[in-house]
Every structure is written in structure tokens, then in C-alpha cells.
Amino acid sequence: MAVFLLGVGAACCLGFGFVLQQLAAQRAPLSSFLSFRLLLDLMRMPQWLLGIFLMIFGMVLSALALAEGELSLVEPLTATNLLFAMALSRHLTGQRLGRHGWSGVGLLALGVTAFIAAGRPTGGGHVGGPLRHWLVIGIVMGIALLLVACARRLRPSPEATVIALAAGLLYGLQDSLTRTSGQIAEVEGFAALLVHWQPYAILGIGLTGLVLVQSAFETAPLRMSLPALTAAQPLAGIACGVGFLGDRLRVTPGALAWEAAGLVAVTVGVVLLGRHPALPCAQSARTGARPDATGEEESVRAAG
Secondary structure (H helix, E strand, O other): OHHHHHHHHHHHHHHHHHHHHHHHHOOOOHHHOOOOHHHHHHOOOHHHHHHHHHHHHHHHHHHHHHHHOOHHHHHHHHOOHHHHHHHHHHHHHOOOOHHHHHHHHHHHHHHHHHHHHHHOOEOOOOOOOHHHHHHHHHHHHHHHHHHHHHHOOOOHHHHHHHHHHHHHHHHHHHHHHHHHHHHHHHHHOHHHHHHOOHHHHHHHHHHHHHHHHHHHHHHOOHHHHHHHHHHHHHHHHHHHHHHHOOOEOOOOHHHHHHHHHHHHHHHHHHHHHHOOOOOOOOOOOOOOOEEOOOOOEEOOOOOO
8 A cells, every 4th residue: 555655646746747847848948959958948947846846756756665566566656647747737728638538547547457456566586687687778778769869850749759758768767776776775775875886877867868858848749748758667667677676477368468458558548648638738939830740830949
């Protein structure tokens, strides 16, 4: 129950924080796109700082949940952050959920429930050795880098989606390293973290992921980025948990079928909610707008 409450609390803070961050990021100059200068520009906006505070508090709650439970259990719970983002956005926009929105809510909730009930995530499995450890980390980071490289060739809306996918993968990896750091602190004490590489990797990955997320928020409506971010993070986290952290899931044919169905339901629910009109669109008053593939006017990067 403690893990459940901490995971849902983390999702609430993350969802509210992402909405506030996007509302601020859409007013940032596009000249700082995919640059750490973007964070300096955003630090001047109180709305963004409040969003960051909520996000950090959500990450703390998530870390506490990871200290008590398995990554494969916590990640699906934090994926419900989109429900809380929808609640705040619905309040801001006045949009009702309707059949489309309630379908997304139902699929997301049922998907998380099905995955947890069928998989019954537990710890105590075989912890991967250094080779397996670095292989999984390298694959996740490699896919994230490839996505960022490919995103630069796309129009603003799909570019934001692909960049958010990359950020979600990095955040899932960050969660796995947070779990590892917690295990180190439990065995060797918090002072021992200073001589291990995991805390420094968490900081570097977190800052990189933050730049990617804010860049995605900056260039397109929230509905183009938050669903991808929300869907990618638990998938990467579960892969790391099973890949090298010793998390165990039931692997009977029936359990695997329900686990797969649950993940599919979560992904579809996230996409349905992400495309609901309640999520705010970018309203930035930038010049140089161009139509994307659907003919909708999007802001484009300023030329200096």
C-alpha cells in the first residue's frame, strides 16, 4: 500500500508539473532549442519554477517508492501522471472528457491494473553482471540518441513527439539508476554514494532529459509530447528492472499475454488522453510560423 500511495503521489506531482512547465516553455525563445541555455531562459519564469518544484517532489516520491518496491511495479503507477495532467488541463481549458477522454482513462487504469495483477512484480531475481548491466544501459541510451538525431529532420509536431520519446527512455533509465543508488545506500551507507558512478549518472541523465523535455514542450502542443514521454518511461524502466536489477515477472503463457495486453492498453490510453482537446495547445506568439503535415500552423525555430 505504501508503494502504491507513493507511486500515485509521484504521478500527481509529475502530471501537474509537466502542464505548468509546458505553459511556460512555449513562451521561451526557440533559439535555445535543445540547448542548456533553454533552462536559463526558463528559470526566469515563476510558473516554470513551480512546475519544476512539483516534478522534483514527484521524483523524490518516486525514489521513495522505488526504495520500497520493484521498478516494474512503480513505473506503471507513475505512468498515470497523464491522468493528473488531464485533470489540471481540463480545469484550465474547461473541456469535458467525453467518450474519447473517458476511454483513455479507462484503458490507462485497466492496463496498469492488468499488468500489475498478471505480472506480480517481485524482487530477488538474478541481478545481471557488469556486461548485462552496461549492455542494457547502452541500448537504451543508444536508442535515445538515435531518436534525437532523427528528430532534427522532422517538422515541429512529430519532432516534439520523437524528442519526448527519447526523454522518456532516459527518465526510465534514470529511475533504474535511482533504484541502484538506493540499494547501495542501504548496504554501504549514503556516504558511499560519493565514490560510486550512479549518482553522477543520474544527475547527467536528469539534466539531459530535462533539456529534451523542455525543448519538446517548447516546439509543439503538450498533446504531441506528453503521451510519448509517459509511454516510453515505464517501458524503459521495466526493461532495466528485468534486464539487470533482478525484477521478476510471471512468465506463464497466460500471464505474459495479460502483461502484454496491459502494456498495450496503457500505451493506447496514454495516446487517447494525450490527443484530447483538454490538453492545452501552444499559444506562443512567435514569428515565422509554418504549417505542419496536417496543415495546422506551428511555431518554427527563429533564425537567430
